[in-house]
Amino acid sequence: MQMDERKRKILRAIVLDYIATAEPIGSRTIARKFDLGVSPATIRNEMADLEDLGFIEQPYTSAGRIPSDAGYRYFVDCLMDPQVLSEEEKETIERESTKRIHEIQEVISHTSRLLSELTNLTSLVLGPQKGKSTFGKMHFLPYQPGQVIMVIVKENGAIENHIIDVGENITVEDLQHVAGVFNQKMRGYSLGQVKRSLLHEIYGELSRQRQLIDNTMDMLREILSDNEEEERIYLGGTLNMLNQPEFRDLGKVKTLFKVFEENEPLKKLLHPHHEGLNVTIGGENTLKEFRDCSVISATYKVNGLTIGAVGVLGPTRMDYAKVIAIVDFMTRSLAEVLARGKPRGY
Amino acid sequence: MQMDERKRKILRAIVLDYIATAEPIGSRTIARKFDLGVSPATIRNEMADLEDLGFIEQPYTSAGRIPSDAGYRYFVDCLMDPQVLSEEEKETIERESTKRIHEIQEVISHTSRLLSELTNLTSLVLGPQKGKSTFGKMHFLPYQPGQVIMVIVKENGAIENHIIDVGENITVEDLQHVAGVFNQKMRGYSLGQVKRSLLHEIYGELSRQRQLIDNTMDMLREILSDNEEEERIYLGGTLNMLNQPEFRDLGKVKTLFKVFEENEPLKKLLHPHHEGLNVTIGGENTLKEFRDCSVISATYKVNGLTIGAVGVLGPTRMDYAKVIAIVDFMTRSLAEVLARGKPRGY
DNA sequence: TGTTAGCACTCTCCCTCGATGAGTGCTAAC
DNA sequence: GTTAGCACTCATCGAGGGAGAGTGCTAACA
Structure with missing residues (x-):
């Protein structure tokens, strides 16, 4: 059995309606709402086929149909009208x-807030990887008696100070x-690269300044260690x-x-399968907690270099066309x- | 009508049981669980009195009784056994x-996490007010061509840098x-205090350095303005x-x-009526969203100076004795x- | 051969109804 | 003042039944 034009139209109708109403939809309603020029009975037959093909499913006997993950996938890949933002x-x-x-922080939090407001879903933002x-x-610089301020300028432009x-x-x-x-000695080195010989x-x-050096090295270790904290993902609109x-x-x-509340799972969610825009639907997510959710994510580039990613998390029943348009424009x-x-700091 | 020893015992039993089970409790159950040496009927009579006094109420006719806000208040003020931590x-x-x-941030987040873990409730922490x-x-300090790093050391010891x-x-x-x-001119002044004459x-x-001064003043304005951001309240264990x-x-x-998600209401929640430990029960909270909640909060001092507050938010039905002990010890x-x-920064 | 109308069937949802049980207030006896 | 007894109230739970939506199947139609 193959998809033909009519099956496509019907699948499209089912997905669109379910996205809008969150209610299973039956053949009669499809015939009424969407002008397909055929009777409910015909639609019923086609729907049976679509179910055999795995694109739709029934929550229980004699309920309407809802799209399956595969159905959404087909919809996103082949049926969806690309949308432009208003x-x-x-x-x-x-x-x-x-x-x-x-500050880079501000950029991230703005982005996150905007994404969740525009989509009414939850946004995920992975800030620019620090250089x-x-x-x-x-x-x-002088500070108190016995203490000085050490100001470190990293090569990525970030500035930190410690006492x-x-x-x-x-x-x-x-x-x-x-x-x-x-x-003179350390420019361009991260701490991992500082060889024994250099030390x-x-x-x-x-x-002569043994103790000062020790303290300085301790601080440097802290500052230059590739702090995994930096890879934190920012969430917005979780209440949505x-x-x-x-x-x-x-x-x-x-x-x-x-x-x-955890970081790792979210990172997994956002990490792209490939560059550009990704759509991950329901069970395609590796984590079982998200098997009812879809993620639209996209990486963004500066100077041809991919440096971060943003995404939107919602139920599989989300308005893919719209969210994709928003995420795309946003990146x-x-x-x-x-x-x-x-901005400073990356 | 007055409270007597038996009424107190019964009220105490009702509060304790309701805190533990979250179920309305009846006279029969009280007689069974708590050994008061009287029959359910007697307890019933006393309960009718307690209801008249406003200390307990019935969710509906012929359900058991639950403590009212006033009941909790009486319990906290007069009946509760003070608890010591294990x-x-x-x-x-x-x-x-x-x-x-x-960093002061770390102190706050630790405190917040600990409080919510120990109480299984939501914690509120207001960090030390900045000096x-x-x-x-x-x-x-030199930075890039055409840009310099301006390092500002405030009198409270905080250090900030800007480009x-x-x-x-x-x-x-x-x-x-x-x-x-x-x-030479500005030491000890906040920006509000910088008089025209000084400028x-x-x-x-x-x-000669007109533009540099302008930029510098702009930055100073930002840094020295008493940023209300600093007064953010940290929440922990909201999921509890x-x-x-x-x-x-x-x-x-x-x-x-x-x-x-908002800051102002939380601040109100935490702001103490008086120094030391505060218990705010149910409707005593001004915000209607919290009329089912109680807050145990306490201020803390360094060098005799009150500089911040912590608190725990939970349903009115919370284990007051335990939470009070925890908050007290914590401060x-x-x-x-x-x-x-x-730590730096306040 | 594809499409349609008709029909019996299925299953959820929702309402009602009655039984159950916890708890009360009242009364009368102790 | 305390207690036992009793009638009464009300939430909860499960069973039962009607309504409604939707299906699959069959047979007729173009």
């Missing part, structure tokens, strides 16, 4: 993206000397899930929200923002 | 608090001069609410979680941690 929506996104932005956390330059104890009898010259040696050299040149009829069950809500807008005014 | 619990808290802590954000000292554009033709001497003037002076002395039978209703969950532990190794 001017209003485009404007909302662009208005946000023209705001001046200082390699390699040592750029170091400065010391370190130096003891009372360190002079400004000592500090300048230490900073000078570090700046040796540093300790050799700075034997509560509005979905498929989450009327408190147990489901609980397991879902529990997963939201473009985001890439633009990042390319234009490179 | 050694195990004390140890858990103290183990956490001996960890070395760098006055007055200008301490300023440094400039500002300076144009190509600024020399190191110019920068030093600017920093010098600011350091005048600064502009007068630095007329889902385990409470009183939130089996999805509608309630939704409104509750919606409030959780002490927190004060200790903060007094010992003063």
Whole structure:
């Protein structure tokens, strides 16, 4: 048995209606709502075929049909009318993206909020991967007696400062000397790359300031370690899930929200199978908690380099066309923002 | 009608049982579970009195009784056995608090997590109020061509850095001069306090670096404005609410979680009526969303100065004795941690 | 051969009804 | 003042039945 034009039309009708109403739909209703020019009986026959093909299923005997994961997949791949955003929506996104932005955090939280507001679903945003956390330059500034501020500029432009104890009898010259040696020896290295020999050299040149060096190295270790914290995924609009009829069950809500508190599963959800836009439907998700959910995700690039991803999580019964359009537009807008005014910190 | 010893015993039994089971309790069950030496009928009479006094109520005719807000209040004020934490619990808290802590953020998130884990309720933590954000000292460091890093040390010890554009033709001497003037004129002032005359002076002395001054002032305005962001309340264990039978209703969950997303209502919840430990029961909360909830909150001090507050939010039917003990112990532990190794940023 | 009308059948949903049981308030006896 | 007895109330639960939506099958039709 093969798909023909009429079967396609009927499948399309079923998916569209189910997305809109969340109710199983029967042959009679299809005939009434969608003008297919055939009687309910004919539609019934076709529906039996579509069920054999695995595209639709019945929650129970003599209920209407609902799309299966495969049905949604076929719909997304072959049946869906690509949608363009309304001017209003485009404007909302662009208005946000023209705001001046200082910190990468702000970009992420804006994006996340916008995505969830526009889709009424939950948004996932993976910020730009930090550039390699390699040592750029170091400065010391006076702070309290016995303490100095160590300012580290990484090669990716991020700046961090920490206070370190130096003891009372360190002079400004000592500090300048230490900073000078570090700046000369360590530029471009991450801490993992600092070889023993290099350490040796540093300790050799700075034997007098032993304790200062130790403290400095401790801090550097912390700052330059590729902190996995950075890969945190930002969630937005989790409460929107509560509005979905498929989450009327408190147990489901609980397991879902529990997963939201962890980072790893979300990362898995967002990590793309390939570059560009991904649609993952229901059981295609590896995690069983999300077998009723779909994810539309997309990576974004700056200067031809993929640096992050955004996504939208919703029930399998989501408005794919619309969400895809939003995610697509959003990644473009985001890439633009990042390319234009490179915010600090990545 | 007055409370007597037997009425007190019965009220205590009702509250204790309802806290444990979340089920209305009847005279027969009280007689069976609690050995009061009187028959159910006697208890019934007393319960009628307690209802007249407003301490208990019936969800519907011929159901058992449950404590009213006033009943809980009487219980907390007069009937409750103060509880001491188990050694195990004390140890858990103290183990956490001996960890070395760098950032105030970490202290807050630890506290929040611990509180919600120990109580199985939702925790609220208001971090130490930042000290006055007055200008301490300023440094400039080289960054990119045309940009410098401005490092601001506030008088409360917090350090922030920002990048500002300076144009190509600024020399190191110019920068030093600017920093010098600011350091001399502005120490100890918050931005609101910078008088026109002072600004005048600064502009007068630095007329050559007009643009740099403008940019610097912009940044300072941002950094020194008493950012209300700082007063954010940290929530922990919000999901614990889902385990409470009183939130089996999805509608309630939704409104509750919606409030959780805002800051102002939570602040109101936590802001103490008086120093030390506060118990706010049900309708005593001003917000209607929390009329089924109670809050145990407490302020904490460092050097005799109240600097923040923690709290636990749960259904009115919570184990007051235990939660009070935990919150109390926690604030002490927190004060200790903060007094010992003063983390940066407040 | 594909399409359609008719029809019996199935299954959920919702309402009603009665039994059950917990708990009460009242009364009268102790 | 306390207690036993009793009639009464009301939520909960399960069974039963009607309504309604939808199906699959069959036979007639183009």
